[in-house]
Amino acid sequence: MGERAAAKSFRDLIVWQKAHEFVLGIYRLTGGFPKQETYGLALQMRRAAVSVAANIAEGFTRKGDADKVRLFNVAEGSIEESRYYLILTKDLGYGETEPWMRLIEEVSRLLKAYGKAILAPGS
Numbered sequence: 726m727g728e729r730a731a732a733k734s735f736r737d738l739i740v741w742q743k744a745h746e747f748v749l750g751i752y753r754l755t756g757g758f759p760k761q762e763t764y765g766l767a768l769q770m771r772r773a774a775v776s777v778a779a780n781i782a783e784g785f786t787r788k789g790d791a792d793k794v795r796l797f798n799v800a801e802g803s804i805e806e807s808r809y810y811l812i813l814t815k816d817l818g819y820g821e822t823e824p825w826m827r828l829i830e831e832v833s834r835l836l837k838a839y840g841k842a843i844l845a846p847g848s
Contacts, residue, residue, distance in 0.1 A: 735785035740835035744778035744800075747828050751807070754820050762819070770810040776803035777832065790843050797840045804833050 735741045751774040755767035777800045784796030807829050811822040 732785070735782040738781065738785060738839070740832060740839050741778060741781045741785070743828060743832045743835060744781055747807075747825065747832055748774045748778050750825050750828065754814070754822070754825065758814075758819050766810065766813065766817075766819075770807065770814070773803045773806040773810060776800065777807065777829075781836065793843055794840050797836055800836060801833065804829055804836070 732738050748771075751770050755762075755770050758767045780796045780800035780803065784793045784800070787793045787796065808826070811826050811829070814820055815822045
């Protein structure tokens with residue numbers, strides 16, 4: 726298996742691409758929520774999902790490894806927040822959440838691997 730070319734932009738990162746796909750899915754999912762959730766659960770879910778992708782993007786531009794990893798840690802917190810909102814969405818009967826649970830799990834795995842690679846000696 727050949728080595729990947731170095732990312733020139735956060736948009737080149739598979740972890741960001743998957744996180745962005747998650748954001749788009751959350752917007753579609755929450756668009757079907759009851760009107761009373763417009764400024765409640767829907768807004769919170771969107772904010773948390775956007776935070777994941779935004780912190781990955783911001784972390785990519787940081788020069789220091791500690792700064793990068795700190796922002797990835799913030800993204801991980803937003804991943805956990807998103808997981809809870811998906812559980813709540815399912816329990817309230819607002820929509821099918823399993824595809825988004827699988828996707829956010831993939832984002833989580835990729836982000837952890839990316840963070841480990843940054844902190845690995847000789848990287």
